[in-house]
Amino acid sequence: xxxSGKQLGVAIIGCGYWGMNxxxxxxxxxxxxxxxxxxQRPERLQEVHKRYPSLQLATDVSEALSFxxxxxxxxxxxxxxxxxxxxxxxxxxxxxxxEKPITTNEQDxxxxxxxxxxxxxxxxxxxxxxxxSGIRKIKECLGKSQIYYLHAKRTNLGPxxxxxxxxxxxxxxxxxxxxxxxxxxxxxxSAVGSRILGTSREDVGFITLGYDDGVLGNIHVSWVxxxxxxxxxxxxxxxxxxxxxxxxxxxxxxxxxxxxxxxTKIPSFGEHQLLIRDGDIVSPKIEVxxxxxxxxxxxxxxxxxxxxxxxxxxxxxEVLCVLKAIDRSMQLRGQRVEVGQIGSHSNVTEATSAVx
Numbered sequence: 001x002x003x004s005g006k007q008l009g010v011a012i013i014g015c016g017y018w019g020m021n022x023x024x025x026x027x028x029x030x031x032x033x034x035x036x037x038x039x040q041r042p043e044r045l046q047e048v049h050k051r052y053p054s055l056q057l058a059t060d061v062s063e064a065l066s067f068x069x070x071x072x073x074x075x076x077x078x079x080x081x082x083x084x085x086x087x088x089x090x091x092x093x094x095x096x097x098x099e100k101p102i103t104t105n106e107q108d109x110x111x112x113x114x115x116x117x118x119x120x121x122x123x124x125x126x127x128x129x130x131x132x133s134g135i136r137k138i139k140e141c142l143g144k145s146q147i148y149y150l151h152a153k154r155t156n157l158g159p160x161x162x163x164x165x166x167x168x169x170x171x172x173x174x175x176x177x178x179x180x181x182x183x184x185x186x187x188x189x190s191a192v193g194s195r196i197l198g199t200s201r202e203d204v205g206f207i208t209l210g211y212d213d214g215v216l217g218n219i220h221v222s223w224v225x226x227x228x229x230x231x232x233x234x235x236x237x238x239x240x241x242x243x244x245x246x247x248x249x250x251x252x253x254x255x256x257x258x259x260x261x262x263x264t265k266i267p268s269f270g271e272h273q274l275l276i277r278d279g280d281i282v283s284p285k286i287e288v289x290x291x292x293x294x295x296x297x298x299x300x301x302x303x304x305x306x307x308x309x310x311x312x313x314x315x316x317x318e319v320l321c322v323l324k325a326i327d328r329s330m331q332l333r334g335q336r337v338e339v340g341q342i343g344s345h346s347n348v349t350e351a352t353s354a355v356x
Contacts, residue, residue, distance in 0.1 A: 012034060014038070015048055026074075034052070035055070036070060037056075065092045074096075075099060079164050087111065096122070098316075100125055100176075100319070101172055103320065123312060125311050125316030127172075127176040137287075139181055146237040152174035152233070171323070172323065185318045187210055189208065189337055191334065231243065240255040
């Protein structure tokens with residue numbers, strides 16, 4: 001725990017695109033300061049030095065964590081190195097904000113959660129869209145509406161990653177968004193993918209998520225689509241809500257239209273009568289905020305006030321379990337695969353009840 005009367009000292013581990021964004025955001029916050037930046041590439045550190053000459057630089061994680069005043073670390077390395085880097089940070093007594101996905105396998109995620117819990121440290125995963133004001137507005141507008149299904153489209157021409165496939169890169173966002181809106185994880189998945197570019201990883205994916213109450217989620221991701229899309233559709237009994245992250249003027253649109261069955265049946269046909277609602281199209285006012293800055297502020301607040309993160313280790317693990325099931329279903333050419341049950345793993349039960 002850090003003293004609430006001082007700034008939170010942060011080390012940024014990994015300084016690619018997102019790492020540089022974290023440097024900028026934490027430098028802009030009054031209750032935090034970047035102490036050090038670590039990256040194995042000298043050219044990236046040179047870029048940091050040009051922009052922020054006062055920051056301490058390192059090519060070794062242990063060196064970066066040893067600088068005076070480092071209370072927490074932000075892990076922005078490749079996904080395959082998340083466990084090794086984050087565990088070293090936690091073992092050094094540092095709170096950790098780790099970019100999504102938390103790790104690339106469940107056992108590593110279990111160990112990170114347990115390690116953070118044993119040391120009473122904050123472990124938070126950077127599922128940035130949960131801190132997006134448009135997604136939060138959708139949650140608010142849903143109220144008691146019955147959700148029928150959700151659909152997401154996340155496409156673009158690249159950027160093509162070398163550590164994970166398109167599902168792990170892009171669908172991770174929508175899996176987290178669906179979980180946030182539904183307050184649950186899927187029970188099963190069915191997914192197909194293609195390696196259009198001839199690499200060892202799927203660059204296109206079509207994913208179906210099935211939930212216990214019959215709700216379906218569908219996600220389309222692609223690194224090879226010439227049209228950039230960042231959309232989420234939520235179809236309910238009384239409305240449809242559309243989120244378009246690329247529409248700055250109308251990020252959220254609500255179509256007050258829907259259909260639901262009435263209890264009364266038509267005797268001659270034995271079918272439900274339907275009540276159709278046709279209303280207005282509304283574009284609610286959305287608070288202007290940078291999701292990454294909201295996320296970083298939440299991380300600082302959780303560390304200083306000893307609060308449980310909205311996207312803690314457990315939430316990161318839930319998304320990871322879905323991603324692993326998607327990979328398995330793709331290997332089986334779309335066969336339905338059950339999502340692993342987190343609660344059955346006793347080694348994280350106690351840890352997640354304290355700090356995730």
